[in-house]
Each structure stands twice: as structure tokens, then as C-alpha cells.
Amino acid sequence: MRRINRKLRKMAADLLDLPQDVVMDLPRLTMIGDRQLYIENHRGVLHFSSDKLRLALSKGELEVTGSDLVIRTIWTEEVFVEGIIKNIEVRE
Known part of the structure; x- marks a missing residue:
């Protein structure tokens, strides 16, 4: 059932030309060099x-x-981090 739901969301995103991170609840990472990282769609700091x-x-x-x-900044679903960033890893 989850696989079907995921496929429907992806099809809707493609059909409506919507960003997949919005439709599929994925994180969006914006990195500037190795010094700044802006992360959207997180669920909290562990x-x-x-x-x-x-x-x-x-x-x-x-x-x-x-x-x-x-x-530097933290909101409900967004975090802005500065420093020397060496590695970024996503784990399921």
C-alpha cells in the first residue's frame, strides 16, 4: 500500500510539475561550499x-x-548550520 501511495505522489508531482520534496515529504538540503547548510522538512533535533x-x-x-x-537559526521544520561540514548522511 505504501509503495502505491508513493507512486501516486510521484506521478502527481510529475504531472503538476511540483517539487518532489514537497509532495513526498523529503528533506531539502541547500549547501554553500563546506561552510553552510540549510535543511528544510526535518522533524526535530535528535x-x-x-x-x-x-x-x-x-x-x-x-x-x-x-x-x-x-x-545559527532553527524553526519548526528548518535549520541553518554553519561550520566546517565534512559529511552528510541520510539513514532510513
């Missing part, structure tokens, strides 16, 4: 330290590792 950020997603987690990480 862990934060100067070398690691873990965010809950609708399906899984997002982990950002680096050094001197600082959360």
Missing part, C-alpha cells in the same frame, strides 16, 4: 554537538558531521 548534528526525518534520520558546527 542530537547536537560541535562535531555532529542528527535530525529526525519523516522516514529516518539525517546526520551531519564536521567541526565547529553552530546552529
Whole structure:
């Protein structure tokens, strides 16, 4: 059933020319070099330290590792992080 629902959402996104992150509830990442990262559509902060950020997603987690990480801005579904970003990993 989930697979059918996902396919219908993807078809609707393609047909209506909508961004898939909106229709399928996916995270959107915008990265500027290795110094800034803007993350949309997260479900909350699970862990934060100067070398690691873990965010809950609708399906899984997002982990950002680096050094001197600082959360500059945080809203309900958006986070803006600065620092030296070394790795970004999405886990289901």
C-alpha cells in the first residue's frame, strides 16, 4: 500500500510539475561550499554537538558531521548550520 501511495505522489508531482520534496515529504538540503547548510522538512533535533548534528526525518534520520558546527537559526521544520561540514548522511 505504501509503495502505491508513493507512486501516486510521484506521478502527481510529475504531472503538476511540483517539487518532489514537497509532495513526498523529503528533506531539502541547500549547501554553500563546506561552510553552510540549510535543511528544510526535518522533524526535530535528535542530537547536537560541535562535531555532529542528527535530525529526525519523516522516514529516518539525517546526520551531519564536521567541526565547529553552530546552529545559527532553527524553526519548526528548518535549520541553518554553519561550520566546517565534512559529511552528510541520510539513514532510513
